[in-house]
Structures are given as C-alpha cells and as structure tokens.
Amino acid sequence: MIILELYLSFLKIGAFSIGGGYVMLPLIQQEIIENRAWLTLPEFLNILAIAEMTPGPVAINSATFIGYQAGGFWGAAFATAGVVTPSLVLMVAAASFLSHFYENRWVQAALDGLRPAVLALIASAAIFVAESAVVDILSAIFSLTVIALLLLTRIHPVLTLLLAAAAGVIFYL
C-alpha cells in the first residue's frame, strides 16, 4: 500500500523535523530518495524550488508534491496528513495540559543541545543540494550572488528565486 507507506514515511519526517523546514531535507534525502526511490535528486530539487516559491511551509509543500508524484491525489493527501500528524498531536497536548512542559529545565537542556545538531543538519542539507545544483562556474556565481543578496540586503527570498529563474533562462536556454 503506497498510500500507507507515504503516510508513515512523512509521519517519521514530521516527527523529527525540529527547527524548521530545512531540517527535513536530510530526512527526505534518506527516506524518500535513497530508501524508497520515490523520487530522483533532480526531481527533488525542482520540487524544493517550487515549494520555496509557493505560499505555505516548505514541509507541507514538499509532502504534497512528493505524495502526488508517488501516489496521485490520495498520495498527496496522505503524505500531507502524515507530516502534520505530529504537529496536531503534540500541539493539542501542549495547549491542553502540557503548557509548562517547555519550561522544564531538562526539556530546555535537550532543546539547547538540539540547536547545534539542527544547524549541522541544515548545513548537511546545503552541501547535499549544492553538490547537485552547483555544476559549473555560472551556477557557482548564481549561488554566491544570492547568498550575498540575502545576507547584505533585505530582499525577499522569493524575489531572488525569480531572478535566478530569469538568469537561468537567459544563460542556459
């Protein structure tokens, strides 16, 4: 049952993506691309590009897209349901009776230890994406230009992607 497998895979991805959408990328790489082979790396990068350029969290966008590619409409529905199930369970618990859970010092200590791990996973995602995205001098220039724009100006990230798409059409077509 691919639909059930999609639900369970994305449940796992949702449950361990702490600290924002990018932490999910190494998980997707392992679960979806390497273990399940539901997707190739270039396909995944295209999905990531679309997830960034459309409204909504990257986690939801990627789950919907990958689910659709692997299992059509119901694949999309079940993958999306899987990725939000941990949010639903934990946040309902937190809002109902665990409101002081996060003030506990041991929970705080664990979260403090998570920070470098999360950053390492994001860095690892960057390396993994860069390896297949930066393929020649031109793409290296694109990449460095966008980093400089994002760090030095207040440009909206979506705008940098549109500029990169235009540059792609100009230089690669």
Added chain:
Amino acid sequence: MKQHPNLQLFLTFFLIGATTFGGGYAMLPIIHREIVERHRWLAEDEFINVLAVAHSSPGAVAVNSAVFIGCKLRGFPGAMAALLGSILPSFLVILAIAVFLNRFAEHPAAMAAFAGIRPAIAALIIAAMLKLGKPTLKKPVKLVYLLGFLLLSAVFNVHPIVIILLGAGSGLLLAYLGNNGEKKGEQT
C-alpha cells in the same frame, strides 16, 4: 457578518497560509497581525509563549502555532479548523502545480529556469543556516558540536534521526554535569 468561531479560525489561518511565502520567519509578522492585532485572540506575551512552544516542537512553525491557538480557543474542533486552514492553501496550490509541472518540466525554457533556481536554493539554505546559527556559532563548544554532527551527517551519512537524538542527549548530558557541579559548589 457573523461567522461561526471555528469557521473564523479556519478562514484566518487559510489567509495566513495563502499569503506567506517561504514559511518560517516570513509568516510571523502576518500571524501576529491577524491573531494579536486584528482578532485579539491572544495577548502579546501569550503569543510569544505560543511561538516558543511552536518553534521548539517538531513540524512547521506555522502549522504548530495554528493547532496550538485553535486548541486554546476552541478545543479540538478549533485545532482541526485551524490546522485545515493552514495547510489547505499549500495543498491546493501544490496539487495544481504538480499536475501542470508534469506536462511542462521537459520544456527547454522550464529546464533552463530550474537550472538557474537550483543554485539559488542552495544559497537560500546556506543563508538560513548562517542567520539561524549566529548565536550558536559564537560559542566555541557549540561550534565543535556542530562540526562533529556535520561530519557524522555529511561524511559518514549517519541518519538524521540519530543526529537529532545525539543533539538532545548531549544537551541533557551537559545539563546533568553542570547540575552536579553546582551541587558540589553549594556544599562548599
């Protein structure tokens, strides 16, 4: 126009989901405007608490805050209404694009555009890491941990779930050692 409170939750989070690009930090000002300023569902300090909880839990921050706020206001039905509202815009837009993309992905212009976007995505992730990492990168101990975890992840291909668990474990261990140190200090 009077709306059922659950419908109002649904519509508010639908609006937030439909108008925020890139997720994460981009949507915080919009959530704040809708929840605190417009609907007055939460006071300023409650909102900050919600963000802290939403941010330190697994899952997308936007979805987490939606579920938390929905549940606080209207119990489980409210949580479901807010959850559906926050994910439906993404779901519908992506579904439409997925159907469309399968037909156009092979077009030379689309392929050229994606070849341009892919290095920019790498740049986006690197920039996000540098911004998020500023406070952590300043502390030498944390930097050592970061590099260790990076080595495990990128070079030895250790599963991300193991890295997450190791990170939480190292935080607990440090706190435990620090705790014992404090106790000894108190005795003297």
